[in-house]
Amino acid sequence: MTSIVPDADAITEPVSATSLLRFATAGSVDDGKSTLVGRLLHDSKSVLTDQLEAVEHASRRRGQDTPDLALLTDGLRAEREQGITIDVAYRYFATPRRRFILADTPGHVQYTRNMVTGASTAELAVVLVDARNGVVEQTRRHAAVAALLRVPHVVLAVNKMDLADYAEPVFAAIAKEFTAYAASLGVPDITAIPISALAGDNVVTASANMDWYGGPTILEHLETVPVGTDLADAPARFPVQYVIRPQTAEHPDYRGYAGQIASGVLRVGEQVTVLPSGLTSTITGIDALGTPVDVAWAPQSVTVLLADDLDISRGDLIAPSAQAPATTQDVKATVCHLHERPLRVGSRVLLKHATRTVKAVVKELPHRIDLTHGLARVARPGEFAVNDIGSVVLRTAEPLPLDAYADSRLTGSFLLIDPADGTTLTAGMAGEAFAETAQTTAPDEAADDDEGWDF
Template sequence: MTTPTQQAGLTSTTTLLRFATAGSVDDGKSTLVGRLLHDSKSVLTDQLEAVEHASRSRGQEAPDLALLTDGLRAEREQGITIDVAYRYFATPARRFILADTPGHVQYTRNMVTGASTAELAVVLVDARNGVVEQTRRHAAVAALLRVPHVVLAVNKMDLVEYAEPVFAAIAKEFTAYAASLGVPEITAIPISALAGDNVVEPSANMDWYGGPTVLEHLETVPVSHDLTACHARFPVQYVIRPQTAEHPDYRGYAGQIAAGAFRVGESVTVLPSGRTSTIAGIDALGVSVKEAWAPQSVTIRLADDIDVSRGDLLAPTDDAPAVTQDVEATVCHVADQPLSVGQRVLLKHTTRTVKAIVKDIPSRLTLDDLSQHPAPGQLVANDIGRVVVRTAEPLALDAYADSRRTGSFLLIDPADGTTLSAGMAGASFAEVAGAVRDEAPAADDAEWDF
């Protein structure tokens, strides 16, 4: 099968890496990103002039590279990052999409947004402070989101005289913690983002370190975001019936392939109804094709005239996900208003939105020792916890461990449309981490309201 990358004539040297930065307040995330952009020659002249002007207005002689990502006026005035800042740059080896996420505890939820599609997370630690609670929180979020690669960037090494023992102690503590969470790969790099040590160029001040710089690692880390190798899933976004003289009986189901590939003649099942049919045709950009793959947007035509509507999911008949109304998941609560047991919500999964009720909140994760606080009753902003949700209509969910696209969902306030929680279906945090000592109590068997 020819992939879109091969069709475009691109080679492996132009692969795309999505990565996010995270860390505690003032650990230097924005400065690191700015240094990456500046030293990799990815900053336009007018951008650099604007940063220099803003730096002078704040009484700084040298340009503050953090301003390359701190784009909001409130961020520049306070000297902090508030919102997730996305930047795009490229080197001869690879293209990059980076998300610079906030460090304040009240903005931890923003990291969920920034890291939800990332293949790598850069977690910064101030060499003077070591691993703090927010560091552990970000490591836990990265583990829950199944980010396959984590880089520990021990920053501000210039302020601890580039001492190797300081770096070694921090790297040992963080590696042990992240490994207990189930993070598959951890790379520790000592840096000074302000001075540029080991960011793009190797540091002359740390000859005891023989590993890659941050950019070298970003350029060479293996990434596998080939969605064509995943379980084939096609959420229906729109039903097309042009009813023209040329195509009087045309009925197509349009959307973006979430994962896998579909081929003409393949048997598919429509979920949640369970009806089966055969793919009669696939239209891509108005042209009929024999096969299509993620993340292409296409229109699929079926051989049988069956009921299919927005929110339905097409999957291979021999590889269809289970359908359920009982959703057990780990969520990161992102809203200022709490999430409580008995609360009525909307659950949005791919293109389907259904009414639901929070049946139980069995536990909340305690980041200090990775234990579970049982039966908290509610989750507040930035809490990570287990929930049991009953939906009014059945859903076809994959386990998040199998598919980040079709294993994730949102809980929404039906009153005003506010996003309440970002959820990951399937395995509990105990199963993800393998290090949680206290198991959450099982949900009770009380009757559902639906």
């Protein structure tokens, strides 16, 4: 990888011989996600000989005459025994045009939280639909999760077209229904492709069985879809991870603030504000890999030096004064609950935002999204069970410099953690999602019990 180093007056995007695309697959049970991933790996010649031999051996033991390419990603013994995907399987492969990191996510409704994990950093989501079944509840759920996580590109892969006689009307009807639904959620870019993952139609090579389709194959689309490398264009955010005080004879007064730039550009001489304290100073130096530089941009890891001795520690956020976010103790967010332990009104939690962790109380659960009835809202449900998606109002013990998730997937997200055992309970996205959904009748709200954590 090569890059152009920018000067202090202008920022030039890094240039690489091959770009990187992170994408996730999702879909209902048995729609063929793992088979599609296996076909991509196999037909793009990204499978090592010993891996293919292991898959062939495992397939023969199961009585199959041909290799089951789904076994390339379904690595857990329980997955192979049941023929389903349970955990998120991450795979890396590359073509001459682009490098890829993919997350093969489970299809079962009880593993929706795994899709949240797999798609949280994805720039594209491939949602599979069985051509025989069309758009089902889990298809709508995965489209909603992709919209919630602000995944910029969604591919509808209508799979098993070989079992639907490669009929164009079947594909057209499914594509029309899904596109209308995903667009109503705010998904900005939707591409529909008819495929057969088992036979390889339109996965890597164009299908001779669907000459009515003139669009790209899955791999062609993955290789050419625009990759969002605009982190440097966003307002600068620098969460402090560590304070460096070497205390050496050579550098007796060195005080540096180390971390990874979440977004934007930092420049020497720029006035910055430290949050949540609101103290201001000026950047006097930036060290990148031990070398002084005049400018640094996301996602570089650097050490920042300031003109003033301020009380700064891990968890603080440094931002240009002209672009500093507001701080708040009242957090309104959309969440996906990840744990079997329910989240209730009055629950006392830890909120982890970037490098900062603070105490918080769940003050209100305004509504839960009912994905079985479009995007209807269940008002004031009282608690969130595992895989529930809805809105939450939190009160934190200390102010937080939260961006809206729509503006930044990094500094607009957070986790809710159980303070007793450190278990991750909930993934949160600051701001309101699906604002145009309808209301439904509300069950009784749970009691608000936040004694001892009243902020």
